[in-house]
Amino acid sequence: MIYFEKVSKIYDDSSVGLDEVTFSIQPKEFVSIVGHSGAGKTTLIKMLLAEEKPTKGVVFFESVDIHKARRKDVNTMRRRIGAVFQDFRLLPNKTAYENVAFAMEAAGRTDKEIASDVPYVLDLVGLKHKMHAFPNQLSGGEKQRVAIARAIVNQPDVILADEPTGNLDPLNTYDIVQILKKINDLGTTVVLTTHNKGVIDSLGKRVITMENGKIIRDDKTGRYSI
Numbered sequence: 001m002i003y004f005e006k007v008s009k010i011y012d013d014s015s016v017g018l019d020e021v022t023f024s025i026q027p028k029e030f031v032s033i034v035g036h037s038g039a040g041k042t043t044l045i046k047m048l049l050a051e052e053k054p055t056k057g058v059v060f061f062e063s064v065d066i067h068k069a070r071r072k073d074v075n076t077m078r079r080r081i082g083a084v085f086q087d088f089r090l091l092p093n094k095t096a097y098e099n100v101a102f103a104m105e106a107a108g109r110t111d112k113e114i115a116s117d118v119p120y121v122l123d124l125v126g127l128k129h130k131m132h133a134f135p136n137q138l139s140g141g142e143k144q145r146v147a148i149a150r151a152i153v154n155q156p157d158v159i160l161a162d163e164p165t166g167n168l169d170p171l172n173t174y175d176i177v178q179i180l181k182k183i184n185d186l187g188t189t190v191v192l193t194t195h196n197k198g199v200i201d202s203l204g205k206r207v208i209t210m211e212n213g214k215i216i217r218d219d220k221t222g223r224y225s226i
Helices: 041-048 071-078 096-106 111-124 140-152 170-185 197-203
Strands: 002-010 016-025 030-034 056-061 081-085 158-162 189-194 206-211 214-219
Touching: 002 041, 016 041, 016 214, 030 041, 030 170, 030 197, 041 056, 041 158, 041 189, 081 140, 096 111, 096 140, 111 140, 140 158, 140 170, 158 170, 170 189, 170 197, 189 197
Parallel strands: 030 189, 030 206, 081 158, 158 189
Antiparallel strands: 002 016, 002 056, 206 214
């Protein structure tokens, strides 16, 4: 499904974001990408979202070279990818329901679909009772649940979760990881970046370890070993 072939990213100040990175991710996998700050995790995520272009190498989403695709094809691909970030990125003037509905509206979904699907995904993440709350009325963990609901509501093939528990306490971290596991169990590919050792060790899933822009380990059922 996802394939990086000898991908490097060199920035204008000569700093290295990625260095000859090659790996693949199969449909329905749960893959954690770990490493210290600056290891290249976020650059890798940005490559998948076509927010960064490689200095050399290619990134494929299925058979599409992401960075040579037409804008129309890139937009189509992005609709198949849901993204969750550390800072939530919720619209402050919209309720939980409206934040999730907005993602469906942007994808051209009907009012009937929105009325049916938004309560369903909010229930899936345990927030149906908070659907009319605004972000400033929600805890950090609840905000991240809304962000996950927004990411999955259009039924993407892949969820990219970039440090989704970075601002959360241990209890909320555990809850968010359980939700990501549930989404994966339902058939969605999950790519998680994190530096949280406890999260990685509890998952027992594939772990790709990065350091200075390189992949230094790729374990099918790994633990955090930096």
